[in-house]
Amino acid sequence: MRWYIGRRVLQVIPVFLGATLLLYALVFLRPGDPVLALGGERGLPEAVQEQIRAEFHLDEPFLVQYLLYLKGIVTLDLGVTFTGREVTEVIAQALPVTFQLALMALLIEAVLGVGFGLLAGMRKGGLFDSSVLVLSLLVIAVPTFVVGFVLQIVVGVQLGWLPITAGRDPDVVSLLMPATVLAATSFAYVLRLTRTSVQESLSADFVRTARAKGLSRAQVTGRHVLRNSLIPVVTFLGADLGALMGGAIVTEGIFNIHGVGGTLFDAITRGENVTVVSLTTVLVLVYIVANLAVDLLYAALDPRIRYA
Amino acid sequence: MRTRRLTVLTALGLSGALALTACASGGDDGGSDTATADAGGGVVTVHNGEPQNPLIPTMTNEVYGGMVVQNLFAGLVYYDAEGAVHNEVAESIESDDNLTWTITIADGWTFSDGTDVTAESFAKAWDYGAALDNKQSLSYFFEPIAGFSYDEDVSLIEAGGLVVEDDSTLVVTLSQPESDFPIRLGYAAFFPLPEAFFEDPEAFGEAPVGNGPYMLDSWEHDSSITLLPNPEYTGERTPQNAGLELIAYTDEDSAYNDLLGGQLDIIKNVPSSAFATFEDELEGRSANQPAAVIQVLTVPQWLPEFQGEAGQLRRQAVSHAINRAEVTETIFSGSRTPATDFTSPVIDGWTEDIPGNDVLDYDAELAVDLWAQAEALAPVGDYTLQIASNADSDHQTWVDAVCNNIRTVLEIGCEFYPYPTFDEYLDARDAGAVPGLFRGGWQADYPAMSNFLGPLYGTGAGSNDGQWSNAAFDAKLAEANGADSPEDAVALYLEAEAILFEELPGIPLWYNNATGGWADTVEDVEFGWDSDPILYQVTTSE
Numbered sequence: 001m002r003w004y005i006g007r008r009v010l011q012v013i014p015v016f017l018g019a020t021l022l023l024y025a026l027v028f029l030r031p032g033d034p035v036l037a038l039g040g041e042r043g044l045p046e047a048v049q050e051q052i053r054a055e056f057h058l059d060e061p062f063l064v065q066y067l068l069y070l071k072g073i074v075t076l077d078l079g080v081t082f083t084g085r086e087v088t089e090v091i092a093q094a095l096p097v098t099f100q101l102a103l104m105a106l107l108i109e110a111v112l113g114v115g116f117g118l119l120a121g122m123r124k125g126g127l128f129d130s131s132v133l134v135l136s137l138l139v140i141a142v143p144t145f146v147v148g149f150v151l152q153i154v155v156g157v158q159l160g161w162l163p164i165t166a167g168r169d170p171d172v173v174s175l176l177m178p179a180t181v182l183a184a185t186s187f188a189y190v191l192r193l194t195r196t197s198v199q200e201s202l203s204a205d206f207v208r209t210a211r212a213k214g215l216s217r218a219q220v221t222g223r224h225v226l227r228n229s230l231i232p233v234v235t236f237l238g239a240d241l242g243a244l245m246g247g248a249i250v251t252e253g254i255f256n257i258h259g260v261g262g263t264l265f266d267a268i269t270r271g272e273n274v275t276v277v278s279l280t281t282v283l284v285l286v287y288i289v290a291n292l293a294v295d296l297l298y299a300a301l302d303p304r305i306r307y308a
Numbered sequence: 309m310r311t312r313r314l315t316v317l318t319a320l321g322l323s324g325a326l327a328l329t330a331c332a333s334g335g336d337d338g339g340s341d342t343a344t345a346d347a348g349g350g351v352v353t354v355h356n357g358e359p360q361n362p363l364i365p366t367m368t369n370e371v372y373g374g375m376v377v378q379n380l381f382a383g384l385v386y387y388d389a390e391g392a393v394h395n396e397v398a399e400s401i402e403s404d405d406n407l408t409w410t411i412t413i414a415d416g417w418t419f420s421d422g423t424d425v426t427a428e429s430f431a432k433a434w435d436y437g438a439a440l441d442n443k444q445s446l447s448y449f450f451e452p453i454a455g456f457s458y459d460e461d462v463s464l465i466e467a468g469g470l471v472v473e474d475d476s477t478l479v480v481t482l483s484q485p486e487s488d489f490p491i492r493l494g495y496a497a498f499f500p501l502p503e504a505f506f507e508d509p510e511a512f513g514e515a516p517v518g519n520g521p522y523m524l525d526s527w528e529h530d531s532s533i534t535l536l537p538n539p540e541y542t543g544e545r546t547p548q549n550a551g552l553e554l555i556a557y558t559d560e561d562s563a564y565n566d567l568l569g570g571q572l573d574i575i576k577n578v579p580s581s582a583f584a585t586f587e588d589e590l591e592g593r594s595a596n597q598p599a600a601v602i603q604v605l606t607v608p609q610w611l612p613e614f615q616g617e618a619g620q621l622r623r624q625a626v627s628h629a630i631n632r633a634e635v636t637e638t639i640f641s642g643s644r645t646p647a648t649d650f651t652s653p654v655i656d657g658w659t660e661d662i663p664g665n666d667v668l669d670y671d672a673e674l675a676v677d678l679w680a681q682a683e684a685l686a687p688v689g690d691y692t693l694q695i696a697s698n699a700d701s702d703h704q705t706w707v708d709a710v711c712n713n714i715r716t717v718l719e720i721g722c723e724f725y726p727y728p729t730f731d732e733y734l735d736a737r738d739a740g741a742v743p744g745l746f747r748g749g750w751q752a753d754y755p756a757m758s759n760f761l762g763p764l765y766g767t768g769a770g771s772n773d774g775q776w777s778n779a780a781f782d783a784k785l786a787e788a789n790g791a792d793s794p795e796d797a798v799a800l801y802l803e804a805e806a807i808l809f810e811e812l813p814g815i816p817l818w819y820n821n822a823t824g825g826w827a828d829t830v831e832d833v834e835f836g837w838d839s840d841p842i843l844y845q846v847t848t849s850e
Contacts, residue, residue, distance in 0.1 A: 032731040033734075042771055043771070044445060045458050083360050157565050165562045252558075258358075258531065
């Protein structure tokens with residue numbers, strides 16, 4: 001087990017190098033000149049533009065820029081953004097709130113999705129099953145920003161139950177609504193996945209055996225049906241954490257959360273290579289860690305899987 | 309049911325806590341300083357965004373930082389809501405020849421750190437802002453001062469452009485006469501800086517010290533900036549509230565919803581999704597008035613079909629084909645005002661009666677006729693007009709509407725030519741590579757006609773992106789710069805505009821309106837000529 005984890009962690013290094021190189025090349029290939037946009041419609045004096053290009057090494061060839069970036073990573077000094085703030089500080093500020101948002105969303109979709117999916121799967125074809133299926137279809141079909149705006153106006157503005165935006169004070173209460181919106185689509189997928197998986201397990205041999213042994217209904221459901229049905233669901237949830245963190249841009253915009261999505265978007269439009277690559281690399285790392293966690297969870301869920 | 313009641317309670321608790329902090333800070337100010345003893349009520353929360361630069365006046369070239377800096381600093385003059393110029397730190401600004409300006413500074417001004425505001429505070433700040441090595445975004449504002457150079461790093465003080473005669477007298481020498489020089493002095497580039505700035509500019513950019521109506525209390529990046537009334541402030545813009553909280557929003561829709569839900573006092577822009585409804589929803593607590601922003605379709609000199617006599621006719625044909633009233637009403641729900649000149653209605657001297665401005669009237673028959681005449685002279689045949697802009701902002705809708713006009717009236721093709729990002733668009737413009745007409749937007753820095761005409765249409769001027777050049781126009785501008793009085797200058801600027809209408813280097817479309825709204829918790833909200841709410845005079849009602 002320890003060897004397995006060690007090997008997986010070592011794999012991070014080539015993945016990290018590959019990801020940063022690829023990302024840096026992509027950002028480098030972005031057309032246009034970010035320094036031009038700094039002056040707005042009026043533009044900056046030519047001499048000032050030259051100085052800024054030199055300061056940010058924008059006049060260097062690609063490989064030099066990339067090596068300077070790697071040096072920045074190693075020395076933990078990524079320099080400043082065009083706005084004069086430390087890149088590390090910008091990232092350190094954007095990550096926690098998005099991480100909290102993504103975790104809350106993951107929790108909501110996992111608990112509600114698995115719960116509803118289990119109930120629907122156990123009573124296949126019943127009233128609950130049918131209505132939950134219709135509901136999940138609806139949630140998948142309606143785009144996130146529509147759900148976001150409608151919830152914000154109804155729950156926030158008209159009913160006043162929850163804070164309308166979370167920009168000033170992103171705590172659990174003010175993040176509840178954005179997390180729900182963010183979780184909505186994945187919730188529907190988790191629900192459908194769980195439902196199908198539970199139905200399959202119900203007709204499997206080991207469930208019949210368990211029942212034949214005389215186990216109670218609750219024991220059969222909990223220990224055998226659910227546990228075995230969770231493997232595809234956990235795979236989905238693991239991959240989803242990364243998607244939630246990087247893909248929250250619409251939700252973050254609606255609820256004025258200054259997180260990873262918005263920061264990344266701004267950095268891309270402004271052409272701040274270092275911020276874009278660093279932030280995306282962090283997201284890649286989140287994916288890797290989440291995947292490792294998923295693989296380890298397999299072993300816990302299915303005794304047949306062992307890592308050595 | 310239980311969870312629902314729980315959320316209501318926590319929400320109540322939260323708003324209760326907010327109300328408490330608001331009361332507390334209000335009480336503190338009432339007790340601790342005298343300058344704002346009559347200040348009514350509490351802190352005003354205002355929609356803003358994260359400043360894009362350190363809060364140094366000569367670095368502040370965008371609106372979010374602009375709103376902060378305007379309230380933190382006092383310049384030699386300030387602009388009221390209508391854009392009229394009043395002395396602030398200056399006692400007088402005088403010149404006999406529009407070339408050498410003697411500025412006398414009023415007594416009793418101090419920065420909020422207690423140091424005096426002297427002639428040197430201005431001279432050193434301008435000198436710093438102009439020096440190329442300091443990479444200040446607004447350095448081009450010092451171009452008119454003698455000694456300024458874009459090529460080498462020079463000091464305006466050493467070059468003799470700025471001379472400090474004594475603590476209250478500053479003599480500025482320009483390299484050519486500029487009759488509107490005093491009007492410019494209320495712009496951020498010309499604000500004074502305390503000694504503390506020169507000791508550590510970087511730290512100052514995070515925690516600026518000014519001489520304006522407010523002083524910085526805290527700057528939480530990407531969240532909010534809190535300003536408190538400055539007890540040292542002795543000017544006319546005395547704060548009528550206990551402070552400002554400028555909240556960073558990334559999305560105007562969320563600010564608007566916060567306003568509707570009572571979590572925000574003032575929004576400085578109405579989101580386009582609410583253009584049609586905000587005047588009803590806010591029940592009279594809204595503003596919608598022309599601002600110092602104009603949108604123009606620039607006709608670049610590198611398009612052969614728009615040159616010469618035939619090109620002239622085509623420019624007029626396109627202008628007559630655009631139904632400005634219809635587009636501003638249907639696309640912008642009245643949040644734009646059809647243009648009648650090249651400046652803006654909020655600028656002193658603006659008039660609807662400029663010779664030749666009937667070229668902006670919608671007239672389909674005339675447009676068809678003019679295009680036909682052009683075809684007779686130099687045919688382009690089956691033609692498709694491109695209208696270029698950046699696509700990372702909301703421009704496609706109106707370009708489509710304008711193109712629709714042109715297609716229907718002139719029976720030629722017309723398409724949006726998008727550039728993915730703003731800088732790619734600027735790049736193409738600078739390189740002269742845009743294959744059609746393009747969007748030119750201009751927001752005035754200071755309320756003067758010269759600020760619209762010179763930078764955009766003067767030969768070789770910094771923002772003359774269409775590379776238009778006209779000797780008669782340049783001569784008129786030079787004449788206006790040397791005029792004896794502002795009134796004389798305005799008359800000459802209007803004559804210069806008449807030349808623009810003859811030649812149409814750009815086709816004026818509309819003025820952007822300042823749109824904004826406020827909650828019933830605040831009163832005396834007014835939006836100024838520069839589209840921003842005038843915050844010092846806002847009072848809170850309790």
